[in-house]
Amino acid sequence: MNQQHYLIVGAGLSGICVAEQLMSKNQRVSIIDSNENKSSIVAAGLINPLVFRRMAKSWRVDELLPYAQDFYRKLEQKTAQEFYHEIVIRRFFSSEQERGFWEKKQTEDEYLDYMFPLTEEDKNYSEFNLKNDYGSARVKQSAWVNASVFLSEMHEELKAICTFFSEKFDYSLLDTEKAVYKGIAYDGIIFCEGYMAQFNPWFGDLPIQSTKGEVLTIHSTDLPMNESINRKCFVLPISSSTYKVGSTYKWETPDTIPTEEGKQELIDHFHYLSDIEPKILEHDAGIRPTTLDRRPIIGRHELFPKLSIFNGMGAKGYLIAPLLSKEFADYLVDDQPLLREIDIQRIKKNSSQ
Numbered sequence: 001m002n003q004q005h006y007l008i009v010g011a012g013l014s015g016i017c018v019a020e021q022l023m024s025k026n027q028r029v030s031i032i033d034s035n036e037n038k039s040s041i042v043a044a045g046l047i048n049p050l051v052f053r054r055m056a057k058s059w060r061v062d063e064l065l066p067y068a069q070d071f072y073r074k075l076e077q078k079t080a081q082e083f084y085h086e087i088v089i090r091r092f093f094s095s096e097q098e099r100g101f102w103e104k105k106q107t108e109d110e111y112l113d114y115m116f117p118l119t120e121e122d123k124n125y126s127e128f129n130l131k132n133d134y135g136s137a138r139v140k141q142s143a144w145v146n147a148s149v150f151l152s153e154m155h156e157e158l159k160a161i162c163t164f165f166s167e168k169f170d171y172s173l174l175d176t177e178k179a180v181y182k183g184i185a186y187d188g189i190i191f192c193e194g195y196m197a198q199f200n201p202w203f204g205d206l207p208i209q210s211t212k213g214e215v216l217t218i219h220s221t222d223l224p225m226n227e228s229i230n231r232k233c234f235v236l237p238i239s240s241s242t243y244k245v246g247s248t249y250k251w252e253t254p255d256t257i258p259t260e261e262g263k264q265e266l267i268d269h270f271h272y273l274s275d276i277e278p279k280i281l282e283h284d285a286g287i288r289p290t291t292l293d294r295r296p297i298i299g300r301h302e303l304f305p306k307l308s309i310f311n312g313m314g315a316k317g318y319l320i321a322p323l324l325s326k327e328f329a330d331y332l333v334d335d336q337p338l339l340r341e342i343d344i345q346r347i348k349k350n351s352s353q
């Protein structure tokens with residue numbers, strides 16, 4: 001295989017996944033990151049194969065989930081660190097109707113891998129005095145990635161094997177035709193900038209939205225440690241008596257400042273599950289790179305084919321980025337076509353600067 005040299009701009013979840021996939025194809029990788037990571041690090045890293053709102057399977061989950069499980073497990077071995085943790089999600093239904101949807105789907109073949117059949121115990125679950133108005137049910141194969149461990153371990157790993165520039169990419173210094181940046185000629189420049197893609201002169205007009213999310217870290221001895229509970233919000237145990245509670249969604253909000261309003265919303269949502277007053281340890285905010293059609297945006301620039309983008313991972317980045325980055329590497333290195341629904345080509349508008 002011909003070895004090419006790629007410069008990846010951004011070392012959040014997307015940049016890390018793309019770097020791993022290219023290196024696994026024996027490609028040379030350099031990375032530049034401004035360390036303004038406001039999504040990957042704030043994320044709870046939950047991997048939920050279901051979408052509760054519609055009580056449906058998550059997009060492409062049958063392919064994405066086994067690939068992600070294997071991907072994180074291999075990286076754990078490589079770094080000798082644990083960051084991928086299986087955990088059951090217990091959904092507390094918000095209505096009789098929602099429970100009915102679950103009861104109907106739990107026996108369908110395509111849901112058997114993701115839904116534990118409802119038991120009397122689930123219906124009447126009353127541990128920790130949690131509020132159980134309509135019954136609860138448990139999700140199979142759910143997990144969470146400890147984002148801070150994952151990111152710090154992967155940054156260490158990448159710094160050891162690639163050239164890693166800890167600085168901001170200066171757009172004005174790029175020769176777009178030849179992909180020469182600061183005197184080095186690359187075979188490709190890959191932008192994995194998350195919501196900051198909006199400032200990119202070549203990809204800035206793509207419909208990537210800034211969807212702000214806030215999350216709390218709380219202390220409690222009155223909540224389950226072996227399950228992540230969910231209704232209106234998630235409560236995820238991350239270490240002894242410590243939980244993340246999230247997340248809010250605020251569209252088109254490009255700031256990362258935690259707000260009183262966001263905090264209150266999370267506490268109000270938490271009270272759908274429990275009456276306890278949580279002790280708040282931390283309050284963070286980040287920005288998800290989301291898209292209008294809820295699909296990532298991946299591919300080469302129309303006019304400058306040495307420039308490409310991997311972005312729009314949305315609210316489920318930790319589930320989807322592993323396999324999508326493989327498909328992207330197959331496209332870059334082996335000329336494999338991208339699926340239409342993730343391909344930048346579906347959006348017929350590139351800035352031409």
Ligand SMILES: Cc1cc2nc3c(=O)[nH]c(=O)nc-3n(C[C@H](O)[C@H](O)[C@H](O)COP(=O)(O)OP(=O)(O)OC[C@H]3O[C@@H](n4cnc5c(N)ncnc54)[C@H](O)[C@@H]3O)c2cc1C
Nearest residue numbers: 010012013014034036040045046169194213286316317318
């Ligand atoms: C509150 C919250 C909760 C979430 N919870 C979950 C969850 O439970 N499960 C899940 O799967 N997903 C979750 N997400 C979504 C997930 O975080 C995103 O899908 C994913 O992290 C996006 O990663 P990214 O690498 O594309 O972007 P980012 O994490 O934003 O990374 C972009 C990187 O590029 C760098 N960069 C940008 N521009 C430049 C430049 N010009 N020069 C150099 N570097 C640059 C930045 O410094 C940053 O490090 C959550 C997000 C938020 C905000």
